[in-house]
Amino acid sequence: MPRPPARPRLTILDVARDAGVSKTSVSRYFGPERSLLSESMRTRIEASISRLGFYPDRIASSLRGRRTGLIGMLVADMRNPFTVAMIHGAEQACRARGYSLVVCNTDSDDLLEQRHLDVLQGYNVEGLVVNTRGHSVAPLVARFEAGLPMVMVDRHLPGLACDMVGLDNAQAMHLAMTHLAEQGYRKVLMVTPPIPGISSREERTACFESEALLSGLESELFEVDLDNEPARLGERLAGWLDEAPACRGAILTGNGVVNLAVCQALHQLMPAPLERTGLLGIDELEWCALVGPGISTVEQPVGAMGEEAIIRLLTRIEGDAEAPVHRTFEATLNVRGSTARVD
Amino acid sequence: MPRPPARPRLTILDVARDAGVSKTSVSRYFGPERSLLSESMRTRIEASISRLGFYPDRIASSLRGRRTGLIGMLVADMRNPFTVAMIHGAEQACRARGYSLVVCNTDSDDLLEQRHLDVLQGYNVEGLVVNTRGHSVAPLVARFEAGLPMVMVDRHLPGLACDMVGLDNAQAMHLAMTHLAEQGYRKVLMVTPPIPGISSREERTACFESEALLSGLESELFEVDLDNEPARLGERLAGWLDEAPACRGAILTGNGVVNLAVCQALHQLMPAPLERTGLLGIDELEWCALVGPGISTVEQPVGAMGEEAIIRLLTRIEGDAEAPVHRTFEATLNVRGSTARVD
DNA sequence: TCCATTATTGGAACCGTTCCCATTAATTTT
DNA sequence: AAAATTAATGGGAACGGTTCCAATAATGGA
Numbered sequence: 001m002p003r004p005p006a007r008p009r010l011t012i013l014d015v016a017r018d019a020g021v022s023k024t025s026v027s028r029y030f031g032p033e034r035s036l037l038s039e040s041m042r043t044r045i046e047a048s049i050s051r052l053g054f055y056p057d058r059i060a061s062s063l064r065g066r067r068t069g070l071i072g073m074l075v076a077d078m079r080n081p082f083t084v085a086m087i088h089g090a091e092q093a094c095r096a097r098g099y100s101l102v103v104c105n106t107d108s109d110d111l112l113e114q115r116h117l118d119v120l121q122g123y124n125v126e127g128l129v130v131n132t133r134g135h136s137v138a139p140l141v142a143r144f145e146a147g148l149p150m151v152m153v154d155r156h157l158p159g160l161a162c163d164m165v166g167l168d169n170a171q172a173m174h175l176a177m178t179h180l181a182e183q184g185y186r187k188v189l190m191v192t193p194p195i196p197g198i199s200s201r202e203e204r205t206a207c208f209e210s211e212a213l214l215s216g217l218e219s220e221l222f223e224v225d226l227d228n229e230p231a232r233l234g235e236r237l238a239g240w241l242d243e244a245p246a247c248r249g250a251i252l253t254g255n256g257v258v259n260l261a262v263c264q265a266l267h268q269l270m271p272a273p274l275e276r277t278g279l280l281g282i283d284e285l286e287w288c289a290l291v292g293p294g295i296s297t298v299e300q301p302v303g304a305m306g307e308e309a310i311i312r313l314l315t316r317i318e319g320d321a322e323a324p325v326h327r328t329f330e331a332t333l334n335v336r337g338s339t340a341r342v343d
Numbered sequence: 344m345p346r347p348p349a350r351p352r353l354t355i356l357d358v359a360r361d362a363g364v365s366k367t368s369v370s371r372y373f374g375p376e377r378s379l380l381s382e383s384m385r386t387r388i389e390a391s392i393s394r395l396g397f398y399p400d401r402i403a404s405s406l407r408g409r410r411t412g413l414i415g416m417l418v419a420d421m422r423n424p425f426t427v428a429m430i431h432g433a434e435q436a437c438r439a440r441g442y443s444l445v446v447c448n449t450d451s452d453d454l455l456e457q458r459h460l461d462v463l464q465g466y467n468v469e470g471l472v473v474n475t476r477g478h479s480v481a482p483l484v485a486r487f488e489a490g491l492p493m494v495m496v497d498r499h500l501p502g503l504a505c506d507m508v509g510l511d512n513a514q515a516m517h518l519a520m521t522h523l524a525e526q527g528y529r530k531v532l533m534v535t536p537p538i539p540g541i542s543s544r545e546e547r548t549a550c551f552e553s554e555a556l557l558s559g560l561e562s563e564l565f566e567v568d569l570d571n572e573p574a575r576l577g578e579r580l581a582g583w584l585d586e587a588p589a590c591r592g593a594i595l596t597g598n599g600v601v602n603l604a605v606c607q608a609l610h611q612l613m614p615a616p617l618e619r620t621g622l623l624g625i626d627e628l629e630w631c632a633l634v635g636p637g638i639s640t641v642e643q644p645v646g647a648m649g650e651e652a653i654i655r656l657l658t659r660i661e662g663d664a665e666a667p668v669h670r671t672f673e674a675t676l677n678v679r680g681s682t683a684r685v686d
Numbered sequence: 687t688c689c690a691t692t693a694t695t696g697g698a699a700c701c702g703t704t705c706c707c708a709t710t711a712a713t714t715t716t
Numbered sequence: 717a718a719a720a721t722t723a724a725t726g727g728g729a730a731c732g733g734t735t736c737c738a739a740t741a742a743t744g745g746a
Binding site: 053055056057058059060062063068078079081084085087088091095100102103104105112118119121122123124142260263264267285286287289290291292 | 396398399400401402403405406411421422424427428430431434438443445446447448455458461462464465466467485603606607610628629630632633634635
């Protein structure tokens with residue numbers, strides 16, 4: 001970053017001079033000590049401020065004042081609609097409370113995550129919302145233990161003993177599997193992104209197995225890394241389309257991204273794949289109702305989760321030092337044609 | 344924002360003492376004067392930094408140093424996939440050049456836009472990417488004329504004489520309309536979000552009319568405000584589904600958001616609406632291939648546009664004072680079943 | 687009327703860095 | 717060998733605010 005722009009800045013001192021008061025008084029005009037100012041002083045300062053068009057420099061004020069009003073958010077994949085909705089909820093919650101949200105997208109890259117973390121630290125964020133791969137937790141843990149308040153969303157990272165906001169995965173999977181059983185399906189193929197290290201996926205797949213047992217469903221787990229071996233999904237699904245009708249099979253997708261990938265792969269294999277297999281997606285996406293007979297989904301209250309993450313975080317920032325809280329939200333079911341009754 | 348957290352910060356002075364050098368030298372260790380340091384000094388400082396776990400305070404450094412490394416982005420609707428892709432492109436471009444992007448979502452609210460603008464100013468962003476409704480341009484113009492570099496994306500705002508990055512709307516509409524004509528359609532209904540004040544929509548609708556004339560297509564424009572009168576769309580489309588087959592009609596949607604709304608409305612009206620009307624959407628969305636026979640789209644190179652916006656902006660920040668540049672990108676056509684040949 | 691409070695106001699140090707300038711050591715030039 | 721550069725380094729002001737504390741004015745009680 002080369003050459004500086006050299007734009008002269010209007011300072012609190014300019015306002016003070018213009019209003020004929022001390023800079024302390026102008027400082028008080030903003031900030032919590034405002035009530036100390038007399039009526040006349042307040043109007044004088046007010047007038048100068050609007051005449052000059054002054055606005056305070058939050059960066060300078062945070063130096064001595066210690067508060068930046070900045071919340072950092074580290075997300076693994078900004079193009080995931082789930083993440084976007086989460087960001088949106090978090091941003092609204094921040095704004096309503098006078099904070100600003102700085103979002104950093106790691107694109108699931110550990111090195112990038114580290115760099116972003118440094119950047120956010122450098123800007124003295126007051127807290128951090130974390131939603132990453134958790135491949136390299138050590139730097140996060142270090143920051144957390146050094147006193148930086150954090151909240152994890154969707155998943156918790158091993159060794160990071162902070163608050164967490166996520167889905168009640170057991171309830172969600174129960175909802176999904178009982179629905180499939182009720183509709184007459186006999187076998188379920190769960191397609192999930194790579195599981196290791198991501199707690200929400202671990203929980204979902206674990207519950208998948210146990211719920212299958214409870215509901216008397218045959219189960220099969222298919223873990224696929226869409227980034228590195230995109231072809232495998234199509235291959236597996238080609239086989240599945242053959243076996244599914246015979247065994248009354250349904251596919252359960254582990255999140256919105258896989259759900260899309262599965263839809264695309266199925267679509268590529270044959271014209272109307274959902275006549276041969278059931279499909280139930282985790283995460284509600286705006287287009288799910290439009291595809292084929294409509295895709296049934298298990299929906300997370302994402303916006304509310306983003307907001308709750310911020311609420312938790314701000315509570316910590318204000319100094320609450322209770323034991324870490326894990327707050328889960330309930331999923332709801334959207335029944336559509338892709339899980340029509342079979343027999 | 345109440346009580347401060349009172350976490351003691353490690354400063355450049357601590358490092359200096361630990362390494363037995365002056366704080367100036369430590370300061371030089373980061374920053375452009377690094378080459379002045381001798382080899383031995385560099386290693387000594389390096390050692391202290393990693394021993395103490397020090398990282399510099401960018402906020403403090405921006406105070407005297409004038410550079411925050413922050414770029415602000417003001418967007419109207421963060422949940423619009425077009426916007427998300429744009430943000431993603433911009434963020435990557437920023438990161439690659441050592442800047443950080445702070446995104447503010449206005450939810451198309453003028454008051455909120457004003458507040459966000461104040462916030463961004465307060466953080467001393469070095470430049471601003473603007474993609475808003477343009478309902479209240481005055482504050483933006485004021486900031487721009489006060490010397491804050493800006494770049495508009497997708498649309499240009501009246502009175503704001505800054506760079507602009509957007510789609511070549513004439514080319515895009517030409518592509519769309521000639522395709523529809525070639526496929527045998529006779530009448531096109533263009534559905535667009537509210538036009539006034541948004542240049543890209545004005546251009547698209549104007550070109551729509553002129554291209555219709557050129558291609559010998561009958562044209563009709565339908566402007567709908569989805570937020571405030573969501574029912575009107577369904578009503579109009581119900582009528583359209585009746586007339587379309589007779590007049591070989593196709594719908595052209597003005598952007599991705601309307602495209603979704605149109606799909607939803609059509610879907611609600613009858614099982615296979617795309618057998619009765621053609622449909623061509625502006626903006627490529629990941630699900631377009633999956634709905635019905637596949638929805639044809641006119642695609643914008645969104646990521647590239649976001650990146651270009653940042654490149655333009657940084658050029659201005661470095662001091663380039665040329666006349667404002669308008670840079671447009673070419674659209675491409677994705678042909679799918681929704682614009683199959685009719686006769 | 688005098689002293690103790692209370693309500694306002696201002697002065698100056700401080701926050702963590704950068705940057706200007708002075709200083710010292712090393713190297714060249716004459 | 718003395719003078720002039722050049723290369724490294726450090727000291728302290730400055731950046732634009734906040735905050736502690738002292739100072740002054742106004743109020744109230746005895």
